[in-house]
Amino acid sequence: MKRGFLEACVLAAVCGEESYGYRIVEDVPASMGLTESTLYPLLKRLEKAGCITVRTAEHNGRLRKYYRITEAGRERIEEFLAAWPSVQEIYRYVEEAQS
């Protein structure tokens, strides 16, 4: 489930303007515990699924990859947001069982 959350966070991080690896790690809420080793496979997967596009540009004399969301990626975010009521429902169930 956390993977789904991470995916949505990464998509959200590139949905405004294009972003790069380190900035995505910095932008995503720290509570997600996103690191480069988690981000790299995730970006590859999102790229393969057509949710993000990648372009390489020069930055300070070296190459840097920039990621940008696609229409499919936006749909993925919408799907994630639509799942929220059921997540809340599960949360409430667990909370009630606890009390």
Added chain:
Amino acid sequence: MTRDEFLDRLGKLLACLPADQVEETRQFYAEAIADRMEDGMTEEEAVAAMGAPGAVAEAILDGLPAVPRAIAKTRRRSTALLWVLAIAGSPVWLPLLLAFAAIAITVYLCIWILALCVWIVTVAIGGVGVVELVFAVSGIVIGHVPYVLASAGVGLAFLGAALLMGAGAWTVSKQIARLSARWAQKAVSPFWNDRGKGPDSGFPAAPGKDCGARRSGGVRTARGMRLAISNE
């Protein structure tokens, strides 16, 4: 550990992967380290922030589908071991692989034969309708009015039924196309995996998606959750 040491170690740990994939991974981490150093970290700190090379390599290999992952992990221990296992185990895995392929192809064919059957029945009913209409013309030639009416009626009814069945067959075919796509995805998943695509990708989205999300919240929610959990 310096940046070059980290990247070399990572390259060695991922040697079981294709060279271009290893190079791409090294570039990604080189960029990440450079970005952190640009942000004010020392080289040592930036490399430490990446985590241990072993854990990094493990995370990358975990993203592979089951079969290539097993091969890569065995190859990481020793290439000779991989070959020994592949040859010694061939009496087991080769027939299993063939059986798997045979079953996968058979199920795929069965799914499409089902669609074909529906179309054949539809065309047959339409054909009966046309023949009945031709008989009605014969009825006109011999001047047998009740026969003309009955034949034309049966002909039209069969043609109409064929059109209705055609619509049904079209819907069934579309469903079957989805089913077969899902089956194909499932069949190849142990070898080649598009995990990022999620369970519902590749299929046309329902019209009126935005309002649909609100109207049929249950279904969409279930889909979204499945997506989240299946990626876990």
Added chain:
Amino acid sequence: MTSIKKTYLAVAGGLVAAGIVLAGIGFIASGCNLAVFGTQIDLRDDTVVLGGVTVDDPTGLPLIEQLAAVGEVDTAGIAAPAAPEAPSRPGSGGDNSPARS
């Protein structure tokens, strides 16, 4: 549902309804005789019966004329192949088989 699909379904449904009504009228007009739905082309003696009425000369009737012209397929010369002869059991002496006794 798109308007094309609606029209398609309406046409198909209309055809079925019109067909049933026409067939019903034909059935009543024939005096509620079920034979009105029958079409019989017998190639053995070239009898053509359309809705209970025998047609002497099928010339000019589409499809039926062609079918009648096919003529009878002569199957007299084709005989079923003879069953192969059962091989004789070796040792025709003592027959111990309980099934055969």
